[in-house]
Amino acid sequence: DGGITQSPKYLFRKEGQNVTLSCEQNLNHDAMYWYRQDPGQGLRLIYYSQIVNDFQKGDIAEGYSVSREKKESFPLTVTSAQKNPTAFYLCASSILQGTLNTEAFFGQGTRLTVV
Amino acid sequence: AQSVTQLDSHVSVSEGTPVLLRCNYSSSYSPSLFWYVQHPNKGLQLLLKYTSAATLVKGINGFEAEFKKSETSFHLTKPSAHMSDAAEYFCVVSDPANDYKLSFGAGTTVTVRA
Numbered sequence: 001d002g003g004i005t006q007s008p009k010y011l012f013r014k015e016g017q018n019v020t021l022s023c024e025q026n027l028n029h030d031a032m033y034w035y036r037q038d039p040g041q042g043l044r045l046i047y048y049s050q051i052v053n054d055f056q057k058g059d060i061a062e063g064y065s066v067s068r069e070k071k072e073s074f075p076l077t078v079t080s081a082q083k084n085p086t087a088f089y090l091c092a093s094s095i096l097q098g099t100l101n102t103e104a105f106f107g108q109g110t111r112l113t114v115v
Numbered sequence: 116a117q118s119v120t121q122l123d124s125h126v127s128v129s130e131g132t133p134v135l136l137r138c139n140y141s142s143s144y145s146p147s148l149f150w151y152v153q154h155p156n157k158g159l160q161l162l163l164k165y166t167s168a169a170t171l172v173k174g175i176n177g178f179e180a181e182f183k184k185s186e187t188s189f190h191l192t193k194p195s196a197h198m199s200d201a202a203e204y205f206c207v208v209s210d211p212a213n214d215y216k217l218s219f220g221a222g223t224t225v226t227v228r229a
Contacts, residue, residue: 006158033217042205042221048214056214090158096215102166103149104207104217106158 003027006091006107013085013114021076021110023091030096032074033104036060037088046089049074050096078112085114119208121220128196129228136191136223138206142213148189149207149217150180159205165189176200201227 004025013019023032031050035043045058049068063082068074074093078085088111094104122137140146147166151159163174170182176199180191189206206220 031215035219040221043219045216045218048216050215058216088156092159092217094209094215094217102147103161103164104159106151106160108158109156111156 004091004093004105004107006089006110008110009108011110011112013112015114016080018080019078019085019112021078021089021091021112023074023076023107024072025074025093025105026072027093027095027105028071029093029105030071031094032068033092033094034058034064034066034074034076035090035092037090037109043090046076085112087112119206119218119220121204121206121223123223124221125224125226127226127228130198131195134191134193134196134200134225136204136206136225138189138191138220140187140189140206140208142187142208142210144210144212147209148180148182149209150174150178150189150191151205151207153203153205153222155202162191162204196225196227198227198229201225 007022033048034046037043044060046064047066049055055068065077090109091107092104095102118141120139149164150162153159162178163172165172165182173179178193204223209217
């Protein structure tokens with residue numbers, strides 16, 4: 001089955017620890033994205049990548065880091081510098097066709113709780 | 116710059132009555148526009164998309180949306196609400212002049228009364 005997989009679904013970490021969230025897609029999509037969702041705030045863009053070995057900061061990149069070594073994978077690391085990391089994290093991917101961005105496919109999300 | 120404004124943070128309808136979710140966007144180029152639905156603690160599911168073809172777009176579960184360039188709007192409608200439509204809905208715009216970033220509206224929560 002083609003799709004986008006996030007793991008784990010739930011993650012608990014102690015304050016001050018770095019944690020990496022996994023995102024894998026087998027859709028052969030060019031672009032991948034990480035969003036953070038907090039109650040009542042919609043989705044905010046953390047990082048995005050249009051091609052391998054290249055990525056750009058989104059609106060709330062501070063305290064996060066990413067890599068894009070393979071087309072299929074776009075892991076997100078939540079570092080200890082992120083002041084309020086507890087949130088629901090969503091990964092997405094999409095095809096870029098000329099001047100159009102076709103629909104984004106979303107993973108099922110990872111709920112990170114920092115205690 | 117692009118932005119998306121969902122004009123209602125919460126919409127409440129009775130089962131069997133029409134649903135209207137309003138979305139306005141700003142974009143410096145011909146955008147791609149999407150509506151997604153999210154049920155609690157789940158990922159987002161695509162309802163429909165506009166990518167420069169027909170301005171009236173039909174989606175899944177009886178939803179449709181009309182792209183109106185003159186009004187910079189992309190409102191989502193459904194003629195008859197069902198209890199299963201209770202969820203959060205997001206309007207999304209992608210603009211090639213803004214690096215194809217997907218920009219989300221703040222979301223509209225729909226409740227359906229029996």
